[in-house]
Amino acid sequence: MIFKASKSSEEREHERASERALITRCKNGEIGAFDELYSRFEKRVFNCAYHICGNYHDASDISQEAFLRVFNSIQTFRGDANFLTWIYRIVTNVFLDERKKSKAHRQTSLDEYIELGESSVARQIEDDSPLPVDVVQANERAEIVQKAINSLPEYQRIIVTLYHMESLSYDEIAEVLQLPIGTVKSRLNRARLALAEILGAKPELFG
Amino acid sequence: MKCVKAQELFSAYLEKTIQPPMGVAFEQHLAECARCKSEYEKFHATTVVLDELPQVAPPPEMHAAIMARIQEARRESPRKVNWLRFEWPSVFTLRVPSRALAAGIAMLLVFAMTYQLTPLQSVTANLFGFNKHTERLADDSGVAPMPMPWGVTAAGAKRADVGGGLMMGLSVNTTNPESTAFILRLAARDGHSIPVRVSLMGDDALQNGASSNDPNSVLFMGTVAVGRQAAVPVVMAGCANRMVQVAKVTWQNGDRSYSEYVFMPWTLGSESGDARVSIDNAAGSQILSKLSAEYGVAVIASEAQVAKSMTVDVSAGTADEALAAAAQQMGLSGEKLGSSVYILK
Incomplete structure (x- = not known):
């Protein structure tokens, strides 16, 4: 050992x-x-983008913008810092910036969820464009879980993504989001409670 | 424990970071509260589902798209700038582009060299009128008609009133056995400046008692300003057939012009017990030249003293004794201005 x-x-x-x-x-x-x-880093960046924005096409755009920002600002990266948390911070910043732009232009993503009181429903828009093979083959369980994540507030879905999908520690998430570690823990707990409530109504998921 | 508090502890209990007393209370609450127990089971199952969420493959075309955007950004963006960071923590941060700084310094150096090595200096001097005044004001601040020899210092020396509103002194600085450097010091005594000309006397002119009109012999021509001292360097270089050099100082005060002669030996302070100067009925200039050469002394004398015919027979062990005896024989008095420097009155 x-x-x-x-x-x-x-x-x-x-x-x-x-x-x-x-x-x-x-x-x-x-x-x-x-x-x-x-x-x-492409898989990590893309998956992070995908799970926090919940949309395959938007994830591609966020990933491209994030890598462009990495290229443009790598001169400012300090050698003693954690490169992984630095790159995740760029991805989350790109996502938050895009969200701000979307809100300013009153645009909504194709898969955006609209919160109606305590429940949330997905906006159903028919999409004729061919979906990537990977998405088509994705199992129903993953889609249901992803849609539940999409219903969370922005910071909660980022924390859930970084903790569960990207396997970052509380310390690393606090570094990415520049938040106190206690805030990260409490927000993750609230996010899990919200997801448990949504997904708990679908017992087939846990079969 | 209340249900709200229990739900806040779900994550800590799940991750086994809950403190033992709180953990016991939590477990006790779950044993008593079926709702919270059910909620916790769903909570736990949800975290498992989240952990097992599959990875999504990026679109294959994303790589090419990103690299194309990077290449485009690279073409459009300016060249990489390395910044020199001068940081004074908590006060300010100054960033200077190192490449621009280096280029600026290089340009300054090139300009300075071009300015020094080309006629640009005289062109700009003429352009801005720097050469307008042909007469130079000489003073101790470094404006002098000829460059100082190596090692010569501009230390002050005693000056004597030579009349005509002018004070005159001579300091000596011998640093090289091949030459002796003198500094003739002139100052205006009264409240107005004095126009002065200093020229070297040729042997013939000296013997004939005439002034030197050779423009090449002029050492200084300008004005001695009030409150400032003119320092005129005179270098007596080694010369086999010439032991003494004579400078003539001419100045104007009001309507009158004045002249004073300065006898400067090549070898200074050569006191000799065997030296003897014996000249019958000769011009003062000849007598003073001989005294200067034999005893290694510099002597300042007026035009009348230089022109007057006299007889001198001096044999003394020291320069002081020789000058005192010669002055007495010539019907004059002598004053010592410094080591080996005398003025006749």
């Missing part, structure tokens, strides 16, 4: 060193390094 733990620690250190070297190359304007950085 001790040997395994030590090896794991070495592996983590190696990974951090490799990440630092990659960031340095990106700072030097090496486009190939940025391509490598994209490959390393």
